[in-house]
Amino acid sequence: MPIELKHVSYTYDPGLPTAKDALKDVSLTFREKEFVGIIGHTGSGKSTLIQMLNGLIQPTEGEILLNGESYYSFPEGMKKRQLKKAQAARLKSIRQQVGLVFQYPEHQLFEMTVAKDIAFGPANLGLPEEEIAARVDECMAMVGLKPELKEKSPFELSGGQKRRVAIAGVLAMKPAFLVLDEPTAGLDPRGRDGILGRIRRLQEETQIAVILVSHSMEDVARYTDRIIAVDDGRIRFDGKPREVFEHAQELRQMGLGIPQMTELGFRLKEKGLPLHDTILSVEEMLQALKEVYSC
Amino acid sequence: MLRDITIGQYYSADSVIHRLDPRTKLIGTFCFIVILFLIKGVYGLLIAGLLLLLIVKATKIPLWYIVRGQKSIYILLMFTVVLNMLMVKGDVLVKIGFITITREGIYTAVFMAMRLILLVIGCSLMTLTTTPLQLTDGLERLLRPLKKIKVPVHDISMMMSIALRFIPILMEETDKIMKAQSARGADFESGSILQRAKALIPVLVPLVISAFRRADELATAMEARCYRGDEGRTRMKELKYQKRDHIAKLVILVGCAGLYMTRFLPSITQTFYAITGLFS
Amino acid sequence: MKEMVKSEGLTFTYMEETEEGQTGAEMKKALDGVDLSIRKGQMIVILGHNGSGKSTFAKMLNALLKPTSGSLWVDGIDTSDDEMLWNVRQSAGMIFQNPDNQMIASIVEEDVAFGPENLGVDPPLIRQRVDEALEAVGMAAYAKASPAHLSGGQKQRIAIAGILAMKPDLIVLDEPTAMLDPRGRAEVMKTLQKLNKEDNITIVHITHYMEEAAMADYLYVIDQGKVALSGTPREVFSQVERMKELGLDVPPVTELAYRLQDPVMQEKLKARGIEIPGDILTVEEMVEALCPSN
Structure with a gap:
């Protein structure tokens, strides 16, 4: 059940002097069960891209499909009323299948209790009470929230806990794709590793596809299987972290960087150390150094 | 969509109007509003419109920018126009079922619409060319006599300027929260009025909480920068009337007098009746 | 060298507020007997996980909070002395995390002028200070711009200019880069280093980013309201196990x-x-x- 973007473009304020192209002819496929990282500096078009996946922004050109079904085109000859209904139904199904967690998602909490807030999504889907209750319990466990927090007000929780509640609220829709926009912004290292570790485990256990937008090259190198680098509304790189981070020069020009260990690897290679692969983590570097020095 | 609203927002440009003393602009806007309500005929409003267009030209702000920022007001405007057209009694022009459109109705509607548009453009010209802090400084100085009767003029104007500063931030935030709740399947576009009002709760609660959080942080930041009310406070840009302000005031006086004189133009309603008469 | 900040047994306890607005039961000891001293011209970084008490310490430096017990001096002034409150705030400028929530004006130069205006500086002098401050953070070209059109990094630099215009000896920054992208973070760090090296302004910088901490002259790690580790970045980071215990990265x-x-x-x-x-x-x-x- 992939999400496919075919020659998608998006222009803000088309026709006005303030018009700005946010995406330019992007073709891309997000497959099931993948853990994808999206990198790009602020204004590169990556937020437009992820909002499109969830049906919040409609492409000005091109097509976007979920499981082969277009987000916005419908068979011709439909009556206006019929069409409107079909559009609403499709959007609802897209939002159920592609969950989107915005930056600082804890700022969207509003219910009296944690359980009610998490239930908001499934309730909008019109699920029966028992199913909703079961999902609340399940999703709280998924993000590592203790069951006794259920009846607490979300506003009494710590920053990290609030964020987990917000993520659980999206997971409760049982999406096939989970899109997260910088889920660790503003958290301390322990909170950051806690959330990303949870998400990685979730992805491995439940096979949900995760699309992670991050500014941290260390994090995308550590957690993702594929990296998409966006710059000036275009996809500049798309591949395995090891492949993408080979382009250190270009990434730097895009205002991005590479993980510190990758950088160290390149510098050591320049000095003549026989390291073959691109190195991503401290572990890999240790392994490589062991190989070099024990032979 | 919400980002487009530019009510009360400053537009940075280098023009004579921008450089005028905020007090001059406040006085000018006030006179303009008063005169709009004294003008009796469409011709008068047309002349007022022409004058306003000249001022817009002088501000160097593109007209499309002003017009786009007022989209939401035009919806309100349409409402009053339609209401006027249907409610005012007089010579019947068209009658379809219970809807009757009268000559007087059309006339009043057109007149009201023109007056409202001019009013809104006139007021937004002031905020577009004056920064909120200047505006409040000007207001504070003009209202200074009220201080003697213990009106907290400084605090009121400070609050006003902060409110103007935070309008765009809160607009953007509303947009973000609505999107986030839509992503969780919230529906703002269908259902009865009651259902739609209820659907706004998940937007309003976070918005209010965020506004309080921002207010709290801003208050701390202001305190940290030694803000302690009006006491001992100086201004970088001290308000001082320049030569251009005196000229501007003269222009305002002449303009208003001229517009007032339009009351004595030959009856415009007659021309209007003559035109509509052709169709009936 | 002169001491810029000195604390002895510095303790702060958050009190529960009762309905009558009086202080009630003790809620949480945010700082618990902190002794430290910061010399003039140093670049200090304070590390600690969320809730460790480091933000409380920052607010105390600006006398936004007063010690429950113990003492804190900023440039020789006791921060619990009410009469010297405005002197403390003038000499210890403060920058917060969210750049939007610390801007008062809708025009860059008016915002920078806000501090000196509050201090009652003469208008022509304010003008001069504003121009100098914007120059110092490299934002002179944006004097008439609206903050709405600036990036996060630029907004934080404007906030720093707003403090500079008050002629402080010390700038305290409470996670100023937490909401910025890498580009914005680099801009802010470059500005801070310049102010520290060229203008000899003492910097107290609270952050979660280890690469920023590595630029400091001296580090304090705060945990549960106490100084858990201190030393040069080299001394602190080499204690890898201890740092991980404290929930921090190296x-x-x-x-x-x-x-x-x-x-x-x-x-x-x-x-x-x-x-x-x-x-x-x-x-x-x-x-x-x-x-x-x-």
Whole structure:
């Protein structure tokens, strides 16, 4: 059940002097069960891209499909009323299948209790009470929230806990794709590793596809299987972290960087150390150094 | 969509109007509003419109920018126009079922619409060319006599300027929260009025909480920068009337007098009746 | 060298507020007997996980909070002295995390002028200070711009200019880069380093980013309201295990150096004439240690 973007473009304020192209002819496929990282500096078009996946922004050109079904085109000859209904139904199904967690998602909490807030999504889907209750319990466990927090007000929780509640609220829709926009912004290292570790485990256990937008090259190198680098509304790189981070020069020009260990690897290679692969983590570097020095 | 609203927002440009003393602009806007309500005929409003267009030209702000920022007001405007057209009694022009459109109705509607548009453009010209802090400084100085009767003029104007500063931030935030709740399947576009009002709760609660959080942080930041009310406070840009302000005031006086004189133009309603008469 | 900040047994307890607005039961000891001293012209970084008490400390430096017990002096002034409140706030400027929530005006230069205006500085002098401050943070070209059109990094630099215009001796920054992207973070760090080196302004910078902490002259790690570790970045980061216990990171190269201290590995490296010190901070140092240039 992939999400496919075919020659998608998006222009803000088309026709006005303030018009700005946010995406330019992007073709891309997000497959099931993948853990994808999206990198790009602020204004590169990556937020437009992820909002499109969830049906919040409609492409000005091109097509976007979920499981082969277009987000916005419908068979011709439909009556206006019929069409409107079909559009609403499709959007609802897209939002159920592609969950989107915005930056600082804890700022969207509003219910009296944690359980009610998490239930908001499934309730909008019109699920029966028992199913909703079961999902609340399940999703709280998924993000590592203790069951006794259920009846607490979300506003009494710590920053990290609030964020987990917000993520659980999206997971409760049982999406096939989970899109997260910088889920660790503003958290301390322990909170950051806690959330990303949870998400990685979730992805491995439940096979949900995760699309992670991050500014941290260390994090995308550590957690993702594929990296998409966006710059000036275009996809500049798309591949395995090891492949993408080979382009250190270009990434730097895009205002991005590479993980510190990758950088160290390149510098050591320049000095003549026989390291073959691109190195991503401290572990890999240790392994490589062991190989070099024990032979 | 919400980002487009530019009510009360400053537009940075280098023009004579921008450089005028905020007090001059406040006085000018006030006179303009008063005169709009004294003008009796469409011709008068047309002349007022022409004058306003000249001022817009002088501000160097593109007209499309002003017009786009007022989209939401035009919806309100349409409402009053339609209401006027249907409610005012007089010579019947068209009658379809219970809807009757009268000559007087059309006339009043057109007149009201023109007056409202001019009013809104006139007021937004002031905020577009004056920064909120200047505006409040000007207001504070003009209202200074009220201080003697213990009106907290400084605090009121400070609050006003902060409110103007935070309008765009809160607009953007509303947009973000609505999107986030839509992503969780919230529906703002269908259902009865009651259902739609209820659907706004998940937007309003976070918005209010965020506004309080921002207010709290801003208050701390202001305190940290030694803000302690009006006491001992100086201004970088001290308000001082320049030569251009005196000229501007003269222009305002002449303009208003001229517009007032339009009351004595030959009856415009007659021309209007003559035109509509052709169709009936 | 002169002392800029000095604290002795500095303690702060958050009190529960009762309905009558009086202080009730003790809720949480945010700071618990902190002794430290910061010399003039230093660049200090304070680390600690969320809720460790580091933000409380920052607010105390600006006298936004007053010690429950113990004392804190900023530039020789006791921060609990009510009469000197405005002097403390003038000499210890403060920058917060969210750039939007600390801007008062809708025009850059008016915002920068806000501080000196509050201090009652003469109008022509304010003008001069505003221009200088904007120049110092490299934002002079944006004097008439609206903050709405600036990036996060630019907004934080404007906030710094707003403090500079008050002529402070010390700038306290409470996670100023937490909401910024890497580009914005780099801009702010560059500005801070320049102010510290060229204008000799003392900086107290609270952050979660280890690469920013590595730029400090001296580090304090706060945990549960107490100073848990302190020293130069090299001294602090080389205690990899202790840092992890405290819920903090160390730069990846420092971790690598630490892991290379393993005796078996050390021996093999020594056989080739390579010695890896345990307190490496940068990629350059590691390259030099592994492949000595001569």
